[in-house]
Amino acid sequence: MNRTTSRSQFPAWLLLALMIVITGCAKKQPPPPQAPPPPPPAPTASISASPNNIEKGQQTQLSWRTDNATDVSIEGIGAVQPIGSQMVTPEQSTSYRLVAKGPGGQQDATARVTVTQAAPPPVTEQPVTQTDEQWFSQNVRDVYFDYDAAAIRPDAQQAITAAAQALAQKPSFKIMVEGHCDERGSTEYNLALGDERARAVQNALVAAGVNASRIKTTSFGKEKPACTESNESCWQQNRRGHFVLTGK
Amino acid sequence: MFNRLIVALLLLSAVAVAQEDWIRTGTGLGVEKVRIAVPDFKPTSTEPANAELLRTFNETLFSDLNYAGIFDVVSKSFYPLQTPGFPQEINLDAWGSPPPSASMVAFGNLGKQGDSLQVQGFLFDVKNAASPQVLGKQYREPATTDNARLIAHRFANEIILRLGGGINGIAESKIVFISTRSGAKEVWMMDYDGAGQRQLTSLRSISLSPRLSPDGTRVAFTSFVRGTSDVSMYSLELNRMVTFPRFGGTNVSPAWSPDGKQLAFSSSMRGDPEIFISDANGTDTKRITAFKGSDVSPVFNPKTGSQIAFVSGRTGLPQIYIMEVDGTNLQRLTDTGYAVSPSWSPNGQFLTFAWRRNYGPGAPGGQDIYIMDIANRKWVQLTHGSGINDYPSWAPDGRHIVFESTRGGSTQIWSMLADGSQQRQLTAAGKNQQPNWSFR
Numbered sequence: 211m212n213r214t215t216s217r218s219q220f221p222a223w224l225l226l227a228l229m230i231v232i233t234g235c236a237k238k239q240p241p242p243p244q245a246p247p248p249p250p251p252a253p254t255a256s257i258s259a260s261p262n263n264i265e266k267g268q269q270t271q272l273s274w275r276t277d278n279a280t281d282v283s284i285e286g287i288g289a290v291q292p293i294g295s296q297m298v299t300p301e302q303s304t305s306y307r308l309v310a311k312g313p314g315g316q317q318d319a320t321a322r323v324t325v326t327q328a329a330p331p332p333v334t335e336q337p338v339t340q341t342d343e344q345w346f347s348q349n350v351r352d353v354y355f356d357y358d359a360a361a362i363r364p365d366a367q368q369a370i371t372a373a374a375q376a377l378a379q380k381p382s383f384k385i386m387v388e389g390h391c392d393e394r395g396s397t398e399y400n401l402a403l404g405d406e407r408a409r410a411v412q413n414a415l416v417a418a419g420v421n422a423s424r425i426k427t428t429s430f431g432k433e434k435p436a437c438t439e440s441n442e443s444c445w446q447q448n449r450r451g452h453f454v455l456t457g458k
Numbered sequence: 459m460f461n462r463l464i465v466a467l468l469l470l471s472a473v474a475v476a477q478e479d480w481i482r483t484g485t486g487l488g489v490e491k492v493r494i495a496v497p498d499f500k501p502t503s504t505e506p507a508n509a510e511l512l513r514t515f516n517e518t519l520f521s522d523l524n525y526a527g528i529f530d531v532v533s534k535s536f537y538p539l540q541t542p543g544f545p546q547e548i549n550l551d552a553w554g555s556p557p558p559s560a561s562m563v564a565f566g567n568l569g570k571q572g573d574s575l576q577v578q579g580f581l582f583d584v585k586n587a588a589s590p591q592v593l594g595k596q597y598r599e600p601a602t603t604d605n606a607r608l609i610a611h612r613f614a615n616e617i618i619l620r621l622g623g624g625i626n627g628i629a630e631s632k633i634v635f636i637s638t639r640s641g642a643k644e645v646w647m648m649d650y651d652g653a654g655q656r657q658l659t660s661l662r663s664i665s666l667s668p669r670l671s672p673d674g675t676r677v678a679f680t681s682f683v684r685g686t687s688d689v690s691m692y693s694l695e696l697n698r699m700v701t702f703p704r705f706g707g708t709n710v711s712p713a714w715s716p717d718g719k720q721l722a723f724s725s726s727m728r729g730d731p732e733i734f735i736s737d738a739n740g741t742d743t744k745r746i747t748a749f750k751g752s753d754v755s756p757v758f759n760p761k762t763g764s765q766i767a768f769v770s771g772r773t774g775l776p777q778i779y780i781m782e783v784d785g786t787n788l789q790r791l792t793d794t795g796y797a798v799s800p801s802w803s804p805n806g807q808f809l810t811f812a813w814r815r816n817y818g819p820g821a822p823g824g825q826d827i828y829i830m831d832i833a834n835r836k837w838v839q840l841t842h843g844s845g846i847n848d849y850p851s852w853a854p855d856g857r858h859i860v861f862e863s864t865r866g867g868s869t870q871i872w873s874m875l876a877d878g879s880q881q882r883q884l885t886a887a888g889k890n891q892q893p894n895w896s897f898r
Contacts, residue, residue, distance in 0.1 A: 358775060396798035396812065396848055397666060397892065398711045399769055399776045401680070401687060402724060402731035402752030405708035409726070428686040429708045429726075433643075433664050 279310035349376035374418035384457030392445035404429030500543025502569030522614030639888025652884030761806025840878035
């Protein structure tokens with residue numbers, strides 16, 4: 211059965227191959243001879259930059275002209291009209307190459323724009339200074355407390371000593387000590403606990419030599435947490451005396 | 459008056475006595491509940507607007523009686539097919555025998571006549587066939603949904619007063635609280651069942667601890683609007699803030715004396731946070747406590763006005779204390795843990811407060827609402843291990859307590875009967891905290 215089918219298809223296969231060969235042969239026949247057309251005129255191109263010497267940041271005008279071109283472009287700018295002009299602001303010295311292509315060939319021209327670096331601006335900037343607030347937040351750091359306690363820990367005492375030394379350099383600064391608590395416990399009791407913490411910091415600062423009249427205290431209880439997760443590391447960040455610069 | 463006292467004492471002592479098994483006391487406030495049927499009122503008007511008014515009225519009346527704490531409200535599926543709208547329509551036998559087996563039936567009719575809403579409400583004693591009518595009331599108000607609710611509250615209060623031992627119902631009472639839903643912590647107010655929530659203050663700061671004055675005209679609270687915490691005053695008559703002096707320091711947790719003439723609050727105006735008393739406009743301040751450690755959250759005994767309960771950290775963790783208003787006769791009530799936020803029962807015999815009995819970093823257990831009999835220091839736990847519960851406030855009927863709870867994820871306001879049963883959530887939008895029930 212299979213063999214029969216193969217045999218019956220063979221002539222069609224051969225015919226197709228023959229047709230391809232014949233068609234291919236027909237294409238190869240040369241066209242009838244014709245008279246050659248006159249050669250097209252060669253394109254011309256010119257480009258100039260005015261001025262061709264600028265300072266960085268200044269503009270210059272490119273002007274170009276082409277003849278007998280169908281495809282005109284400037285490298286770095288792209289396709290352009292056969293005749294035109296354009297303002298450019300090169301960042302550095304640049305050669306603008308105009309390429310004109312036409313049936314008669316290709317012609318190019320180049321205009322060079324030299325960019326000189328502008329004179330550096332006069333030195334008006336002062337050396338970088340911190341704002342008072344930046345100085346304050348770097349030198350007068352939060353003081354941390356144990357759970358349900360307003361006693362000053364040894365590490366808190368170090369922070370207070372450092373804060374007192376810093377405040378001694380800025381005798382005009384006035385500060386507010388905010389007492390804060392972690393989220394556990396009652397709203398009202400935490401307001402009182404925060405008040406105790408703020409006053410403990412105030413007293414420690416006074417003991418370290420800061421004039422009491424420069425320090426005010428308040429308590430936010432658990433109303434303004436620095437950290438809102440429910441774990442001990444976050445709670446520790448919230449059990450704090452926080453310093454705010456209120457006067458300079 | 460004497461009768462009323464006895465009943466209140468009975469109700470509340472039954473709660474306290476049942477300390478060993480709080481679940482058993484959860485079935486009632488100590489007395490057998492009256493079995494009452496509350497069929498839907500019948501419409502006497504065919505106006506389209508009548509249906510909405512009727513629905514609001516029926517829902518409100520049913521809810522008021524269901525949550526009153528003194529009724530066993532018969533399930534509506536047990537009711538006879540024919541429900542009465544007028545006295546001549548009632549079949550006492552059908553209500554008194556099974557399945558409803560009701561002792562009392564509250565029924566009536568409601569109709570919008572033009573611009574006014576007319577309601578007739580009746581309370582019938584099923585067991586007294588000769589003279590069944592206990593109550594017959596008529597109400598007429600402008601036809602609004604709020605008034606449908608108001609009339610239902612008033613009729614419910616009449617029934618509760620008549621069948622609940624002469625104690626006034628709380629259906630018209632209010633609760634003030636703090637809500638964050640406007641973006642800042644502001645003072646809000648609502649009906650006792652959570653309806654009609656409205657914002658009072660617009661200070662865009664932090665407001666805390668609102669307390670309604672006994673006459674219901676002012677709210678004292680704590681405000682940070684001027685940077686530090688001050689006692690502040692809002693007038694519900696003027697709908698605005700009224701002046702209150704600044705004392706300096708941290709001033710928190712104001713509370714009214716029962717005559718409305720004095721405020722107690724915690725202040726660090728002279729150093730340590732201590733309890734002070736001033737008159738209601740903030741003048742004539744007197745310091746009551748003098749002990750190292752924080753003293754906060756004072757509350758006057760509403761019955762006598764001569765005692766103050768408060769929280770003190772003088773021994774370490776905060777505990778509940780009571781003293782006379784002059785600071786004498788100081789007694790510590792709680793023996794352990796972290797105990798805060800006291801509120802007196804209206805009869806002055808009990809305190810409710812928030813207690814974490816095993817408190818400390820890493821300690822197990824939640825913070826729950828407790829009540830304590832001041833005379834014998836016996837206590838009952840009302841909430842059990844669901845979230846952090848705080849700031850209980852006793853209702854004027856002595857049967858209900860409102861509190862804040864973090865169960866369910868966010869801090870919301872809940873109410874319950876004073877035996878811990880029928881806990882229900884009253885707020886849902888934003889975070890809501892520190893509820894305070896009106897004096898009446």
